[in-house]
Amino acid sequence: MSNKPIPHAKSAAEWIEKEDHYTFHDERLWDMRQKRDEQMHLLPEWQDLREQASRLKEHTLAHLPHYLEQFEENARRNGIHVHWARDGAEHNRIVESLLKKHNKTSIIKSKSMITDECEMREYLEPRGYSVTETDLGERIQQLDGQMPSHVVVPAVQKLTGDVAQLFAKYYDTDPASDDPHELAEAQRIAARPALLTGDTGMTGGNFLVAETGTFVVCTNEGNADLSANLPDLHIATLGIERLIPRMADLGVFIRLLSRSALGSPITQYTTHFRKPKKGGEMHVILVDNGRSDRLAMDDFWSSLKCIRCGACMNTCPVYRRSGGQSYGAVYSGPIGAIIDPTFNAKKFSTLPFASTMNGSCTNVCPVKINIHDQLYKWRQVLAERHEIPFVKRALMKMAGRLLAQPALYRLSISGAEVALKTVPRFALYNYFNQWGKHRELPHPVKETFHSWYKKNRLNKEKGAEKEETEA
Amino acid sequence: MKIGLFIPCYIDAFYPKTGIATLELLEKLGQNAEYPMDQTCCGQPMANSGCSPDAKMTEELFVRNFAKYDVIVAPSGSCVHHVRDHFDAMEQTADVRHVRQNTYELVEFLHDVLKVRDFPWAEFPHRVGLHNSCATLRSLRTASMSELGEPFFSKPKTLLSAVKGISFATPKRPDECCGFGGTYSVTEEAVSAKMGLDKVTDHHEAGAEYIVSADTSCMMHQQGCAERNGVPIRFIHIAEILNGAKA
Known part of the structure; x- marks a missing residue:
């Protein structure tokens, strides 16, 4: 994996130039945020639900080993095989060994962020296995060789015209016909044979229930149910933080998940998997991949509460205006910006800076992750580790020294012609060049407040005192 | 004091x-x-x-x-x-x-x-769009936040409502960040400036002659975006209106 910092600002600038994409993307996601608000207003207990969800997740994370073992024991009792993967590589080897053991070669797969995180397709495909994404958005991204743009709507950065051109390459459809129904139908026609011939089904999962040893998958297209149930072998991959203690806790999360994500009361399908079908096998792979390390980070552990609803992305004015691809990561948007640096602090060092720190993400988060506070803290951590550009570091050091010395500071901005002409050179060159690309500079003024105050208050007071003494 | x-x-x-x-x-x-x-x-x-x-x-x-x-x-x-x-x-x-x-x-x-509610010297016969900075909104909490669905309140609007002749325009996304973000305005200048343009356009389309705010930094950025793109809207700090500025 390349370690070069992701050029978020540059990619975002290019994205903005595509006016039709930009407008659609911003408005589509803003609409999801609006629908989320409507659902929130329908539930007077919304803030209580968020508080409960947050506490449940915090409790579970504080007792993670206990609940993981409880899940494992109960799942085994149900007849599910449970595997533990320390990282993505181990996960992929487990999947491969299961395929080998059962002589399987073709996977039909529903959307799961964690298999993308493990780079499973990249591992399996060169080894002769076929992996077919069955979620429409995820399939579009697979055909285009791109990572998901969004955790819930993976291809949201594409217009129907883009999809029409992409499908034409693979599905023998008309590249000029961008009717969404026709496109969905083309995908359906292409997916059905794959679903019927695929010999292994893979899914992700939204929740692991410790008490029952079951797991729950929430989808809208029904493709996860087909993927899981048609073949005899079902492999489900879930991160260890998907746990909740009891079935009774599930309702809190189900009520929040789709309302936060899409603004719909519930997903079309909420499927509980308990045991393999007759004659089949069911495997659950529990993946760590850095999660235990994150749990040990004082400032960042609570990001593990995330239920992957994408509400923070929908509300984020920067994400909406830069597109998911600009984050160069499996997880984009505000949640990505605080999770990704735990995987690779150098590569993702730019992401915590891809924010105005407006705080809207924290307010919509259904499990109350303090996302914008963590962005601020990541900036401190990254600067301390020298993972911010040298020029910026030098600039901040200079600014820090200048602003700590009033006399020097005054010298640097004073003089007859204030403001723009006499702003310190470093500020002028490093800042206003960028400032001025798409904006006008502030207008020059005759005098600073400082000098006005001196003339109109301090000197007047002195003058008045003088008059008094003379009188 | x-x-x-x-x-x-x-x-x-x-x-x-x-x-x-x-x-x-x-x-x-x-x-x-x-x-x-x-x-x-x-x-x-x-x-x-x-x-x-x-x-x-x-x-x-x-x-x-x-x-x-x-x-x-x-x-x-x-x-x-x-x-x-x-x-x-x-x-x-x-x-x-x-x-x-x-x-x-x-x-x-x-x-x-001070619990001031009257500014008898203040008169501002213009339609204004109120811009609450993210800091005043989500940290200092001087107004209600749309994400939380809380009952409406706005300290700046309460103060401005005492000004003679003033009226308010309501933008479509009143809580949306304008994109200034301090050094963000230069480290990600393209997104920042686009957010600023979207913000001033929203106020302009809502019929605001002025954008008024308790944060000059946001307005410095917004003014730059409005002027570059020819959006006809003016900017004034809330202190100036409350102090009796006429325009």
């Missing part, structure tokens, strides 16, 4: 009118306000860039300048948020704690501490 007036660097250099209006307004309200001459900045630009250690000396200077006052008032929500919530790099002495606990943004000082 002795007030220390904090005039942030960009107001000092680019918008002295706002600083003057703040001082005159406090004086009209019978307050004893003083501007310590050795002040520079609150340290936010460095800290927001991740460089808290570089902000430390500036923050210490701030405390030395202002610890002697009963309260510190600034016409900038963003700077007050930094002083109150992020003055963490230095040792938390009694002076530091005093400054953190007693620094107020102008609107909250007028609304919550």
